[in-house]
Amino acid sequence: MQFTMALLTNKGAASSFTQRCRYDVFLSFRGEDTRNGFTSNLNGILCHNAISTFMDDELPRGEEISTELLKAIESSRISIIVFFKNYASSTWCLDELVKILDCKKNGQIVLPIFYKVDPSKVCSQRGKFGDALAKYEEKFKDNMNKVQRWRAALNEVGHLSGWHFKNDHPQFRFIQEIFEVISSAKSNRTQVFIVEYLVGIDSHVEEISRHLDIESNDVRMLVIHGLPGIGKTTITKAIFNLIAYRFEGSSFLEDVRENSSSKDGIFQLQETLYSEILGGRNLKVHGVSKRINVIKEMLHHKRILLVLDDVDKFVQVENLLGRCNWFASGTRIIITTREEKLLSILREDCHLTYYNYRVKELDEHESHELFCQHAFKRKKPMKDYLELVNQFIQYTKGLPLALKVISADLYGRNIHCWKSALDKYKRIPNPYIQEILKISYDGLDQTQRDIFLDIACFLKGFYKNVVVDILQSCKFYDPYYDIEKLIDKSLIVVSKDDKLLIHDLIQQMGLEIAQQESEGLKKHRRLLLYEDAPEVLTGNTGSDEIRGITMCSSHAIESWKDEKAQIFENS
Structure with a gap:
């Protein structure tokens, strides 16, 4: 019997930030059903193997779930829910279930066991589950929200893949399989900090899980890309925290772009990769190439999960992984980037199964x-x-x-x-947001910066070929390559009908840069306010090269009816 984890394959799976856990396992069950049989045997093997387990049979029962029990659920790394046919007859158990699934949203691992009960009956509330919920609708008719929460929780957990114990299964072998999964989860505690208030994460987790398919034995690379500030790192941390324990080793390397700016930074990234996967061991060789060889030699036989966060050049991948052709079966590599061009390079140079995923704005x-x-x-x-x-x-x-x-x-x-x-x-843009968005702009050469500012100030929404013609007519060389660089860096995007578009906040960043540039030079290069145009042109306060004028007021257009918003070179 093969266990397939549903942490990634179900909508509603979310991620976590690391908490200090008091218990390895919280064991949820209806006492009269299984306490003296299956559940006690499972608890016994877990405790015998030093897996700290909270079993709620010693707490007094009442109408409402106790604060102590809620705290025990919150402070557990894993929750195991044992469903027996009479599980739903206990409102206490149903309250536990709601709380457990709430903790699942914050990263708790939830493992359902369907003990001699069909998971579909749990999901759809048929049989004794349906009978119990029907009684509750009558009993709690003044508090139907409570019953709806129970129904929703049963529906959600019923869709999770778990263990289904039938009468013909040897119980010891069944319990041993559960223990092996719990033991694996406990031994791999690698977690990364992640922000609270994760919103819109479910659809990302669902889609990315299909690409990763961690049950498959091929080697896969997934590149997550999109605008700066779009949530690439947050989503990747969520995925990492959910699946890291399924691998023999895992490593999350943050800020690869920034840390690769010096040789010491590259060494530190290599050291972190090696140490996290091999449990604290250090690289004892010097030189980037020699270290790559040692990493390959020591890790090529392990099924590992690697994350390289914020990569903007292929050489950064090479400095850590070499040619990406040495990984063990089942390995997964996730890379985040704002560089569109990197996608095609990785696809061509890394000989493994490749996918990419673009993160879109929140609705x-x-x-x-x-x-x-x-x-x-x-x-x-x-x-x-x-x-x-x-x-x-x-x-x-x-x-x-x-x-x-x-x-x-x-x-x-x-x-x-x-x-x-x-x-x-x-x-005026928020300075912190501006700083993050401006990283891609800072990586441009001067010509590319000028083109970006021209598009941000004057040409947003123009067809791409029109923009090329306008810029080329200003005695530029063919600007096609530089426009592609702006697309690569996610500063602009091309719509389905071939128009150049810019996110409003990135455009605002461009307008602010253009304004600061004019103030710094004390001469205008781009006239963005229609009120400025007459004053600048008649007062000769423009720079030697005015690149464009915006005329967007009906009054201004009437006064300057022979003029229009245009890009031109002042020759």
Whole structure:
């Protein structure tokens, strides 16, 4: 009988940030059903092998689940739920189940055991499960939300893959298999810190799980890419925390781009990779190439999970993994990047099964929830703030970084302050958000920076071939390559109808850079405010090369009817 974990394959699986766990296992069961048989035998083998287990049979039972029991669930790394035919006849057990699935959203491993009961009956609440819930609907008719929570919990856990014990199974072998999975999860405790308030994570986990397919024995690489601040690292940490224990070794290397900027940084990344997988052992050789050979020699026989976070050059992958052709069967490699070009390089140069996954912006509902969680510490806004919340969501355009930074800053502030902040953000970008978004811009050469600023200031929404023609007519060489570089760096995207688009916050970053550039030079290169055009052109306060003028006021257009918004070279 093969056990298939459902942590990744079910919608609703989410990730965690590391907590200090008091227990390895929380064992949930209906005492009268299995305490003196299966459950006690399972508890015995776990305790005998030094797996700390909380078994709730010593706590007094009442109508409501106790605070002590809730704390025990929260402080457990794994919850095992033993479903017997009479499980649902205990409201205590159903409350436990709701709490366990709530903890699952924060990274707790949940392992259901269907003991002589069909999982489909748990899921659909048929048979004795249905009878029990029907009685509760009558008993709690003034509190139907409670019953609905129980139904939803049974439906969710019934869809999780777990162990199904039937009468013809040898019980000892069944318990031994459960112990082996628990032991494996305990021995691999590698976890990475992850932020709270994970919103919109379910769909990502579901899709990425299909690409990873950790039951498959081939070697797979998944590249997660998208805009800066879109949540690539957060999603990857969620996946890592969910599946790391399924591998013989795992390593999460953060900030590869930044840490690879020096030889010492590369050495430290190599050291971390080696040490995390081999349990604290150190590399005792010097030189990047020699260290790669040692890493390959020591790890090529292990089924491992590797994450390289924030990669922007293929050489960074080579410095850590060599040619990517030495991994053991079942190994999974996840790379996050904002560089679109890296996708094709990895696909061609790494000889393994390859997938890529683009992270998209949050939708309006998800943006609303994430913003409110940080601004109000709850999912819905205070009534008087609703319109302002909607305006901030419109401003951030689904970018998680901006939603989190701005909403956290607004927490506890009054409406007047919110209105003032919104007005300021529309004029001046948040400096922290600006810094993150600007990393890709800083990696451009001067020509590419000029083209990006021209597109941000004047050409957003133009067809790509029109932009090429406009820039080329300004005595540029063919700008096609440089536009592709902007696409590679996720600064601009090409729509299905071949228009150049920019996320509003990245465009705002470009406008701010252009404005600062003009102030620094004390001469205008890009006239972004229609009021400036007459003054600059008549007062000769433009630079030697004015690159463009925006004319967007009906009054200005009437006054300057022979002019239009244009890109030109001042020759």
